[in-house]
Amino acid sequence: MKALTLLRYPEGAPRPEDFELVELADPVPGPGEVLVKVTHLSMDPLPRVRMQAKPVMGPPMRIGAPVEGRGVGRVIDSNDPTFAEGDMVLGELGWQGLAVLPGAKLTKVRGGQPHQHLGALGPTGFAAWFVVESLAPRGGETLLVAPAAGAVGSLVCQIAAARTADLQLVGTAIGAEQADYLDGIGVTPMAADADWPGPGGIDLFVDGVGGAFHDRMLAALNPRARVLLLGFVSAYGEEGPPRYGNAGAVLLKRARMEGFLLADHMTDTPAVEAARKQLAAWLEDGTVRPAERLHHGLASAAAAFSGLFTHSPPGKQIVELEDKA
Numbered sequence: 001m002k003a004l005t006l007l008r009y010p011e012g013a014p015r016p017e018d019f020e021l022v023e024l025a026d027p028v029p030g031p032g033e034v035l036v037k038v039t040h041l042s043m044d045p046l047p048r049v050r051m052q053a054k055p056v057m058g059p060p061m062r063i064g065a066p067v068e069g070r071g072v073g074r075v076i077d078s079n080d081p082t083f084a085e086g087d088m089v090l091g092e093l094g095w096q097g098l099a100v101l102p103g104a105k106l107t108k109v110r111g112g113q114p115h116q117h118l119g120a121l122g123p124t125g126f127a128a129w130f131v132v133e134s135l136a137p138r139g140g141e142t143l144l145v146a147p148a149a150g151a152v153g154s155l156v157c158q159i160a161a162a163r164t165a166d167l168q169l170v171g172t173a174i175g176a177e178q179a180d181y182l183d184g185i186g187v188t189p190m191a192a193d194a195d196w197p198g199p200g201g202i203d204l205f206v207d208g209v210g211g212a213f214h215d216r217m218l219a220a221l222n223p224r225a226r227v228l229l230l231g232f233v234s235a236y237g238e239e240g241p242p243r244y245g246n247a248g249a250v251l252l253k254r255a256r257m258e259g260f261l262l263a264d265h266m267t268d269t270p271a272v273e274a275a276r277k278q279l280a281a282w283l284e285d286g287t288v289r290p291a292e293r294l295h296h297g298l299a300s301a302a303a304a305f306s307g308l309f310t311h312s313p314p315g316k317q318i319v320e321l322e323d324k325a
Contacts, residue, residue: 001025001096002024002096002298003023003066004020004066004096005021005065005066006018006019006064008063009063010051014051014306014309016302019305024096028100029078030079031079032103034078034102034106035077035078035098035099036073036075036076036098036101037073037075037098039071040071040073040115040321041071041095041301041319041321042119042123043316043319044151045308046231050068066095066096067305068092069095070092071091072109074086075087075088078103080103090108091106092105097298115294115320118318119290119316119318120155124155125279126262126272127230129278130262130265130271130275131156132156134258135226137203139166140166141164141203142168142170142201142203142222143167143168143170143203143204144202144205144217145157145169145187146192146208147208149172149179150308150314150316151315153206154290154291155290157169157186157187158287159288161185162288169188171187172189172192175311178311182314195216200222204225204227204228205217205218205221205227207228208233209233210233215246218250219246221250225253226256227256227257227258228260229257232244290315291313291314293314294319294320295317295318295320296319297321
């Protein structure tokens with residue numbers, strides 16, 4: 001089978017040359033394990049955190065091993081009675097044509113197209129849903145999302161608008177394509193290196209950037225603002241803890257700031273099912289229109305992933321594997 005492996009730890013933003021396409025022996029499932037033919041891979045920035053010798057989250061990825069990441073695939077052999085040949089499943093399949101995982105680490109997917117379970121009907125959509133749930137926006141407030149043109153941020157904007165009338169949406173964009181996309185879904189774009197444009201301040205702030213941008217935006221908070229820390233993409237390639245400064249603004253504005261991890265919400269089965277049902281309905285009627293870009297072939301994952309840290313197209317980046325594993 002083909003696999004895309006980590007050739008070396010990136011220095012700064014990842015580049016396609018940091019990865020290598022190789023041939024590996026086909027894996028064989030053991031007791032309780034499932035063999036999956038990978039059909040789609042999710043391109044997410046968080047794995048960059050572990051592409052270094054001393055990551056701030058989780059163990060380092062292994063040099064020479066297939067890159068770890070979420071994917072969807074079709075079961076072709078199963079030693080777990082829960083799964084049958086032909087089932088479509090979601091899991092940490094990795095950047096490879098075939099994957100073997102314990103059945104307990106796979107989830108069956110139902111409805112929609114396979115790749116949608118990496119986007120609006122999967123963890124990306126659930127993350128956006130529960131971000132909005134956590135912030136509980138109210139009419140007349142201003143919501144800043146950063147980054148806003150990516151997979152989660154673009155859905156946060158649309159879900160917040162669908163749930164709350166008279167909500168002013170502002171989001172960061174890199175380049176004209178992302179800015180035009182945000183404008184098209186009713187979000188006022190701002191450059192990621194700009195100061196807060198105003199008028200007025202920020203009532204709700206979804207921050208997946210951190211660093212200096214975080215500090216500048218905290219200075220523009222309104223009293224009693226709510227801030228949700230979703231990530232720190234500005235420092236994903238750095239050792240040491242993420243940089244969130246300017247806590248004085250939180251104190252003086254009597255703001256509330258907390259971290260967000262999707263795992264905290266996924267154990268609430270009724271809430272997850274309610275989110276799934278509503279997201280599916282919004283996809284059906286066009287209330288939510290996720291932007292997706294399909295990249296073709298396993299080798300394309302290197303450039304698609306690297307693009308997340310530069311000028312990627314708006315929305316979710318998904319790699320569709322070739323027919324032969």
